[in-house]
Amino acid sequence: MREIIAMIRPGKDRQTKEALARIGCLAMTSVRVRGRGKQRGLKYSALTGDSSVPQFVMMKYLPKKMLYLAINDTLVKPVVQAIIRVNQTGEHGDGKIFVLKMKDAVRIRTGEEGEVVVR
Amino acid sequence: MKMIKAVIRPEKEFDVIHGLEKEGFYSLTKLDVLGRGKQRGVQVGSAVYDELAKLMLIVVVEDKDATKVVETIRSHAQTGNFGDGKIFISEVAEAYTIRTGKNKL
Numbered sequence: 001m002r003e004i005i006a007m008i009r010p011g012k013d014r015q016t017k018e019a020l021a022r023i024g025c026l027a028m029t030s031v032r033v034r035g036r037g038k039q040r041g042l043k044y045s046a047l048t049g050d051s052s053v054p055q056f057v058m059m060k061y062l063p064k065k066m067l068y069l070a071i072n073d074t075l076v077k078p079v080v081q082a083i084i085r086v087n088q089t090g091e092h093g094d095g096k097i098f099v100l101k102m103k104d105a106v107r108i109r110t111g112e113e114g115e116v117v118v119r
Numbered sequence: 120m121k122m123i124k125a126v127i128r129p130e131k132e133f134d135v136i137h138g139l140e141k142e143g144f145y146s147l148t149k150l151d152v153l154g155r156g157k158q159r160g161v162q163v164g165s166a167v168y169d170e171l172a173k174l175m176l177i178v179v180v181e182d183k184d185a186t187k188v189v190e191t192i193r194s195h196a197q198t199g200n201f202g203d204g205k206i207f208i209s210e211v212a213e214a215y216t217i218r219t220g221k222n223k224l
Contacts, residue, residue, distance in 0.1 A: 080215055098122060098179055100122065
């Protein structure tokens with residue numbers, strides 16, 4: 001079992017969910033987060049036309065959506081590829097995908113453990 | 120790679136992030152969470168707060184940087200009182216940058 005933590009653009013979450021549903025990955029948890037990467041946030045020019053305000057504004061943290069999935073080992077590759085395909089714009093800020101090992105999973109309703117829970 | 124999840128006091132946010140910046144770690148994700156520890160929250164008079172506001176930082180770094188990041192977070196978030204928070208470290212098998220599609224931080 002693997003857990004996948006993906007930070008994506010908040011506007012792309014719906015498309016991502018649809019793409020994941022198509023490959024059979026239906027369950028997930030999503031959280032609104034703030035974050036930044038190597039670029040230390042977003043630097044943009046303020047189009048006020050007012051010379052008294054600084055021309056460049058720094059936005060230190062950007063809103064992102066964090067998707068949290070628990071899946072089988074076999075689904076890792078298709079899921080990663082699907083997330084990349086939907087979210088790739090080629091610009092900075094597309095996000096990251098982290099793949100972590102998961103030791104065990106328990107379904108609370110029935111008490112089942114292991115692979116069957118994330119299937 | 121290691122994923123470091125730190126649950127810290129919200130008021131220590133800027134200290135910790137500034138400390139990480141000084142060490143050269145700029146990338147992070149933060150989220151507001153509610154939580155409690157062994158003390159089961161705090162009790163003020165008759166009012167019991169069993170969920171306290173905390174800030175969770177998620178930082179993913181190469182293995183060699185993990186101890187440095189943990190040490191930086193720990194030293195900046197520490198006050199010595201209950202409720203300073205916890206730092207959890209887990210192993211990251213793969214990390215993809217969506218922009219490039221490469222398996223690299």
